[in-house]
Amino acid sequence: MPTLLFIAYRHVENRVLAAVLAAGFQITLAQARIFQRIGPQGTRLTELAEQAQVTKQTASALVDQLQAAGYVERRPDPTDARARLVCISPAGADAWAVAEAELQRVHQEWVAHLGPRAWADLHRSLLALREITDPYA
Template structure:
C-alpha cells in the first residue's frame, strides 16, 4: 500500500490533528470575515487566542502560543497596523510593554469565543456531551504529554 493511501485510510496523530486544526481555523476565520474581520489570518491566532483583555506581554504570548518571540513580534506589528491592538507601557515594569486589544480587538475576541463555543456545542450535540468532554480531556492530555516530551527529560 502506498504511503499516501495508508495515511488516508489510517491517519497518524499529526495528520489527524492538522486536519482538525485547519478545519476549525477555516470555519473560524471565514465566519470572522463575514462578521467584519476579513483582514485576519490564522497566523494571527498565535497572538489573539492568548491575549488577555487587559493586556499581555509579548514574551508571555510567545510562551503561551509556543511561537518564537520574533514571530510573535511580527504578528503584533501586523495586528497593530490593522487596528486590533496597541502597545502600552507596562505599569508593573517600565522597561516592558503590554500588548492591549483595542475595541476592534475586543470585538474579534468576543466573536471568536462565540464561534468556537458554537463549534464545541455542535460536536457535543453530535457525539453526546460526555463523549465529547472525554475527547477534549484526552486530546488535552495527549497535547500536554507531547509538549512535555518535546521540552526534554526534565519536563516529562
C-alpha cells in the same frame, strides 16, 4: 493521533477565521495565531512569540500589523517599567466576540455529533494530556 488532532484544530481555525472575515474584520491567519494568544490583561511580545513558536521579529511584525489595523494596543507593563504589554483593543474585542461565537457553534456541533458523554471523556482526556505537554497550562 497527532494528525487527527491537527485536522480537528485546522477545521476550527479555518471556521473561526472565516467567521471573523465574514463579519468584516481584516486579519490574516498568521495575525490570528498571535492575536489568540493575548491574555485578558495583555501579554508581552516575547511570550507571544514563544507561544506561537515564531521569532520575536516575526511576532513584532504581526503585532505591528494588528496595531495598525486597530485590533491591539501596546501599553506599559505595570509590573516592569521597561516592558510593554500587547493588549486587545475595543475593535479587537469585537473580533474576539465573533471568534468566540463561532467556537461555541463548533463546540455544539461536535457535542451533537459525538454525544455528551464521549465529548466529556474527550475533553477530560485532552485536559489531562495538556498537563504534561503544555508549558503555558
